[in-house]
Amino acid sequence: MNMDKKPLLGMTLSELQVLVSQAGLPKFTAKQIASWLYKKKVTNIDEMTNLSKKNRDLLNQEYTVGAANPIQAVKSVDGTIKYLFSVGDKNSIESVYIPDEDRATLCVSSQVGCKMNCLFCMTGKQGFSGNLSANQILNQIQTIPESDTLTNIVFMGMGEPMDNLDEVLKVLEILTSDYGYKWSPKRITVSTVGVRKGFERFLQESDCHLAVSIHTPIASQRKDLMPAEKGLPISEIVNILRDYDFSKQRRLSFEYIMFKGVNDSISHAKKLLELLDGLECRVNLIRFHAIPNVDLNGSDMETMTVFRDYLTKNGVFTTIRASRGEDIFAACGMLSTMEKNKNK
Known part of the structure; x- marks a missing residue:
């Protein structure tokens, strides 16, 4: 996991709503991210394919999914x-x-x-x-x-x-x-x-x-x-x-x-x-x-x-x-x- 980036995994919907608002993303993006994290269980932001490439790149600058396998x-x-x-x-x-x-x-x-x-x-x-x-x-x-x-x-x-x-x-x-x-x-x-x-x-x-x-x-x-x-x-x-x-x-x-x-x-x-x-x-x-x-x-x-x-x-x-x-x-x-x- 990239320790310089903030993990998305573990964020509640209300926290994701604050995140997308601050990032200037559409409101509905928060629910999309939550679905990718907790229902589809993706391991990287680029897998969130119903987000535009531009928005995925924007998220990737500061965030990571934050999933780390057991050692x-x-x-x-x-x-x-x-x-x-x-x-x-x-x-x-x-x-x-x-x-x-x-x-x-x-x-x-x-x-x-x-x-x-x-x-x-x-x-x-x-x-x-x-x-x-x-x-x-x-x-x-x-x-x-x-x-x-x-x-x-x-x-x-x-x-x-x-x-x-x-x-x-x-x-x-x-x-x-x-x-x-x-x-x-x-x-x-x-x-x-x-x-x-x-x-x-x-x-x-x-x-x-x-x-x-x-x-x-x-x-x-x-x-x-x-x-x-x-x-x-x-x-x-x-x-x-x-x-x-x-x-x-x-x-x-x-x-x-x-x-x-x-x-x-x-x-x-x-x-x-x-x-x-x-x-x-x-x-x-x-x-x-x-x-x-x-x-x-x-x-x-x-x-x-x-x-x-x-x-x-x-x-x-x-x-x-x-x-x-x-x-x-x-x-x-x-x-x-x-x-x-x-x-x-």
């Missing part, structure tokens, strides 16, 4: 593919493609590194290098070979989406708008640990599904695992969520990584039920993928099954998420950390 792809025996993208300054980010029968999900990143510093997360160990632009987020979705077959997008990759909400909301608009991908918001899930400045705004400005990373119902323990608990406690998050109707359009789920001997007891399950009482939600139990220099181990399947069955029996629909891609650095941030260390 590496690692495929698992189970079909999962982890893609690595360069985002400049010797930094890289990851996306994970997960095929599963009639579903094809892409897990995308929203930041380079992460400020949240959760104890169990490799991305947090990298520190924070910067927010991804809408261009860099959407590029993960648009440039992989499986782009046209995707059924679902989850913002569960590197970074905290609500710590970069302006850019994430732009991408959500493009994915769900008539001028863009025209996806239903029900095909998109945004995950968060709970960030005060972005949490309620997301609820108000997006209809996409919400997944809250909880990992323990006990505040003091959550603070040790997830420092974000200090900024926005899980009890406050739950109180905010009680004011929203999750019974129809939007789905609310809680992500719960299970650590052996830490948060996997029936006592924890009981406290979780008390915390979530009255909320229309589901719980996804996740097996922990070990990371270097962290003294945590994943719960065994028998313990996870007992935990799941207890929650489901007591009215909270609970699933155990299948582990995928364990042979290709499955833990989020592992592949990009290796690339970062290689570039030092």
